[in-house]
Amino acid sequence: MIGGGFAGLATAYFLARDSKLRIVVLEQEKKLGGHASGRNAGMIRQALTDPYLVRLAKEGKEALKTADRKGWSRIQFQANGSLLLAGGDSEKELKKTRDALRKQGILSHWLSRDESVSRVSVLGEAKFSKALFSPTDAMVDIKGLLQEFIHALKTRGVRVLSGRKIQALSRTHSGFLIRTAKQYFYAKKVVNAAGAWAGIVGEKANATVIPFKAYRRHLFYADPVKGFKKAWPFVWDLSHEVYFRPQGKKLMLSPCDKILFRLDVHKRRGTGTDPKMQQVLIKKLRQLSGSFEGLKIRSKVAGLRTMVPDGRFVIGEDPKLKGFYWVAGLGGHGVTTAFSVGRLASNLILGRKVDTKLARVFSPRRFVK
Numbered sequence: 001m002i003g004g005g006f007a008g009l010a011t012a013y014f015l016a017r018d019s020k021l022r023i024v025v026l027e028q029e030k031k032l033g034g035h036a037s038g039r040n041a042g043m044i045r046q047a048l049t050d051p052y053l054v055r056l057a058k059e060g061k062e063a064l065k066t067a068d069r070k071g072w073s074r075i076q077f078q079a080n081g082s083l084l085l086a087g088g089d090s091e092k093e094l095k096k097t098r099d100a101l102r103k104q105g106i107l108s109h110w111l112s113r114d115e116s117v118s119r120v121s122v123l124g125e126a127k128f129s130k131a132l133f134s135p136t137d138a139m140v141d142i143k144g145l146l147q148e149f150i151h152a153l154k155t156r157g158v159r160v161l162s163g164r165k166i167q168a169l170s171r172t173h174s175g176f177l178i179r180t181a182k183q184y185f186y187a188k189k190v191v192n193a194a195g196a197w198a199g200i201v202g203e204k205a206n207a208t209v210i211p212f213k214a215y216r217r218h219l220f221y222a223d224p225v226k227g228f229k230k231a232w233p234f235v236w237d238l239s240h241e242v243y244f245r246p247q248g249k250k251l252m253l254s255p256c257d258k259i260l261f262r263l264d265v266h267k268r269r270g271t272g273t274d275p276k277m278q279q280v281l282i283k284k285l286r287q288l289s290g291s292f293e294g295l296k297i298r299s300k301v302a303g304l305r306t307m308v309p310d311g312r313f314v315i316g317e318d319p320k321l322k323g324f325y326w327v328a329g330l331g332g333h334g335v336t337t338a339f340s341v342g343r344l345a346s347n348l349i350l351g352r353k354v355d356t357k358l359a360r361v362f363s364p365r366r367f368v369k
């Protein structure tokens with residue numbers, strides 16, 4: 001397994017649970033979760049427009065909730081719900097979201113302005129014309145989720161090795177030879193769960209070329225605003241493109257920036273922050289409402305969201321390289337769908353029965369010209 005983010009850990013978890021395969025997870029960084037999986041907003045959002053992503057999000061959310069109840073308590077699953085706001089053109093997207101949720105049997109309902117403000121008082125002066133509340137959306141503690149996966153893997157005898165960057169990967173007559181700076185590994189099957197580096201790892205293996213793009217996004221942590229409650233849903237304003245959620249005693253916010261980050265050009269890790277982004281956030285908040293005036297921002301992080309042009313994940317065996325599997329391109333949904341993606345990927349790797357439509361929609365085969 002190349003990559004120790006949610007894609008790699010969740011897939012390894014199901015493989016270890018459902019087979020007797022000997023699994024090794026190789027992570028380039030010294031610590032796991034150093035990239036997107038440790039630098040995200042932890043929102044469990046089913047309120048999306050793509051019906052296939054909504055399906056995986058629903059299954060992923062259910063699994064997170066169940067795991068939390070059954071002993072993975074560090075997940076801290078908080079069913080606060082989500083409140084999506086729209087105005088002008090973005091109303092169409094909100095209506096599409098509502099339809100997609102209804103088709104999957106996921107609860108959601110329109111709220112009036114007064115109802116929205118009574119749930120989230122900071123919206124008193126906010127500019128929006130439609131509000132959709134999805135009570136089963138949630139939030140989790142991402143560090144806790146990572147720890148639970150790592151603990152479960154170690155308990156099942158999976159070796160999780162950090163500081164092991166894959167430098168070369170070549171096909172042998174019956175598998176793959178994988179070279180890291182410290183040692184060689186031989187594997188019958190390889191899973192590419194390398195997040196923003198998935199395309200680069202694919203290139204090393206001479207696999208199908210998949211047009212991944214990595215976009216940087218910032219998160220800010222601020223002191224609570226007046227009226228702040230830990231029970232607030234996460235609020236996503238589609239027209240001004242800004243979101244916020246309670247995170248412990250703090251308010252987490254994002255300007256929803258989506259700036260292309262070329263790993264091949266920059267030769268950097270994509271975790272540095274851009275000082276200009278704080279101004280972008282403040283400007284967007286001001287457009288939404290005057291109630292954020294004087295917000296005290298204490299810290300910030302940035303991470304890469306990796307996706308392909310159709311916005312759907314890339315899960316399955318490479319069409320030209322037998323034994324080489326992709327679990328990548330999870331975009332902004334890899335926490336929500338960790339369990340459902342891991343289960344689908346593991347079932348495909350083990351040759352188990354899967355929903356053929358779902359497998360086709362996410363297959364890397366769609367990139368073969």
Ligand SMILES: Cc1cc2nc3c(=O)[nH]c(=O)nc-3n(C[C@H](O)[C@H](O)[C@H](O)COP(=O)(O)OP(=O)(O)OC[C@H]3O[C@@H](n4cnc5c(N)ncnc54)[C@H](O)[C@@H]3O)c2cc1C
Nearest residue numbers: 003005006007028037040041043166195303333334335336
């Ligand atoms: C700011 C931000 C906010 C987000 N908010 C949410 C949210 O609220 N809800 C949600 O569901 N999702 C959210 N996401 C998306 C989510 O974080 C990602 O979809 C998910 O973490 C991707 O997991 P991954 O395992 O594919 O990638 P990663 O977490 O990046 O893991 C890939 C790993 O592979 C390793 N690797 C790469 N190359 C090599 C190599 N050659 N050798 C060995 N290891 C290698 C990397 O070091 C990395 O640790 C957000 C993302 C960002 C950036």
